[in-house]
Amino acid sequence: MSTQEGTPFRLVWFTAYGPRLWDSPDSLLHDWRRPERYRETARVLEQRGGFDALVLADTTAIAHGGTDRIAPYVEYGLEGVYHDPMPMLAAVAGGTRHLGVVATLSTELYPPYILARALGTLDTLSGGRAGWNIVTSGGAHTARLYGRDALPEHDDRYDRADEFVEVAKRLWEAWEPDAVVMDRETGRFADPAKVHSIDFEGERFSVRGPLTLPRSPQGVPVICQAGSSPRGKRFAAEHAEMIIVHKNSVPLMKEFREDVRRRLAEAGRDPDSCKVFFTAHVVVGETRAEARAKRAALHALPSRTDAAALATLEARMGGVDLTGLPLDEAPPEHLWEGSNSFLGKQYGADGARPTLREIARREAMKDSFVLEGTAQDVADQMAAAMDEIGGDGFAVRDALLPSVALPIVDRVVPILRERGLVRTAYHYATMRDNLLDPHFAAAALKDAEDIA
């Protein structure tokens, strides 16, 4: 029996189907292209970790950086060398029973009917565990892959996304919940009066419907979102049930979450109906020195060259050319300016100006927000941060390797469980019901079978 000491929070794992950490020693045992280690590690997240979901990020095109070259990304296996998340999430769903599976799919690049059908199928076959991380896509390189000269401007993309989500929801709800009869006596499968065409005619989409499949267990998959622009936040306030966002510090996290909750209330929604997950890079050691050494070893992997780090940063900054800039000085001042400046927002708090090398290395390791130390340290840091932020959860952002996941699941989670702060059981069948379950933590372990 656990007692609650602090603000309970949820955990999800956030990665992509790609080669991240392909040259770490642990990867010798696992071919990142194959589904085995994703399935095995996902089972650990579920059975021993009580994680809510595995979220796979995605980008449709290999990054081109600031010099319009894909070479560094190909050479080191960096940004954009990602496989389609759907087949991998299907394989993971087939090997788990409670874990949510959240796919990043773009409203700009999918026809709504295909997206709705694929996610409806994933939700059906997983027994109600599918989620959709909604992204819009931009960029000339992505456009050209799709035979287009350009993709719409940012705000237009969100207008399209609004209409897309409306179409998708209507497709998911075109079969009434009790349309399937399956009466063996009469041989009747479904009641035609309860299956409807949607006949959607919008500004951008014309979709007749219905889907070829009955309503799935969740009806609508869990809607996830990651945008942090004003238009993206408005979109999230209207649609999102979970948000995954990166912030470099706890005060920025707290501010972001309060803003989201205010916007939800303004949109007439219960602020608790959307959970905000902050990404974190977690490094656990037997001792603090060992944790530090582990992190240093990752930074020292052969693929982590300055060129690779710089290319990663260029991609994150949306294709700014950083070549030729001195590595041991702060990037020039104009790159820190502007309300939407990546550097200004993520690294410029209180006028700070880290060197280009330091920023690039941290971006390359995705460890701009790090929880590091012994299991006790990490648990304490998580709990303290969550007390400050006010709640919801963390998204562990790293390769889904056993060597990364096991120390978190088997050493950090038990400490947090002891304090009643994280999930001990899945009380419901669907991802949404578990995600929104207010009694997810600190509850007695009623059904050992659920978690064992």
Place this chain on the structure above:
Amino acid sequence: MSGKRIHMVWFSGHGVGPAGWDHPGWPDGYRWDRPEVYVDSAKTLERAGFDAIIFADTMAIPDDYQGRMDAYLENAIAMPKLDPAVLTPMIAAETSSIGLVSTLTTTFYPPYLMARLTATLDHVAGGRSGWNVVTAFTQRAAQSFGMDRLPEHDTRYDMADEYLEICRRLWATWDADALVMDRASGRFADPAKVRPMEFEGRHYRAAGTLNVVPSPQHRPFLVQAGSSGRGVRFAGTHADLVIATQQTPAAMRAFRDDVRARAAEAGRDPDSVKVIFIVSPLFGLTEDAVAERRRAQNPRRLLEVGLAQLSVGLGYDLSLEDVDAPIDVERVPAAERLRQPDGTMPLLREAAERTGSWASLPMTGTPEQIATRIEEVVEESDCDGFAIRGRWIPQFVEDVSGGLMSVLRARGRVLPPTPGRTLRERMAMPVS
């Protein structure tokens, strides 16, 4: 008796759906909407020596019969269907030898999305993934994609040719040996072996580099099922495997010769394309007994189901026709393929009640008798094998796997499981 290898494929002609859900072979109900039934059956089929499972698919609930979806919804005809590209990875993760082929339509998927999806499926299935290339054929499906009408049949194939060309070029943006993954140097891939493609056609254009590394087959295994003249040319150009329906060994031979000639015209080795035919074997009297029971219970329903099903196949509303007259090919030209070997057209009622097995070679008997018949037909037609129209009913899976396939295995005609081989490699292996 021994002879050439016979390729055996399980053809889930109803796609991923509940066909047969009210069959007495499902005493405890049938969870067609869960992966277990497919995964468990696939393991059985794999052990039995099947080369692949093909999942058919369509993108709309039909409304051909009476212009409404009602008969289809009531009777679970040609629907519901789940997305096969989501099910096949679940099966792949629990099998090691059998090929898994998803039907995906070129008409509605953007080409880049398709090239990326099919390459990823091949990774997840360890080189056992196939793509059954189809063009959509129903207006209702088109109307869910912002089109008023589908392009004409031959135009769809012209478009599909361009589409395949884009996919091939995207798969080829990475050389097969581009991936280095050298741990000592930290070098992941050789950028000199990764090049953008560019294509500008009449119907499609695309430019850039696929963001999926080369999959085990590099080019996913391609299956094709069209049997029109234009479809055969398309198959000869692109397909690794062609599945078709013909009623006699002579017609099978002619069709296979045609495909092989088209492949040669396209500069390919004719042996690199296998041609197999769909059959619906009936084991003993079990199936007849079921049909008999249904007829006794509700003869009108049996006829209606048949008419609704046939209306989809022919793309024509048969509720407008006289069921007791021979089918009028003037009004229903697509019915030409139902013409009987004696040259006459069947009565509509007969054709409707035979639905499911029409237009294919009948095969009935014990597993030994059917195996012998299969060997005879291979001898007479020189075909490369058969696609068993498969239903997921446990007894049927058992009759085929434990019965028919065991006999063919014992006679040295089918290959045992070949873990570690890609689907394309397996299809090229001899029995020995």
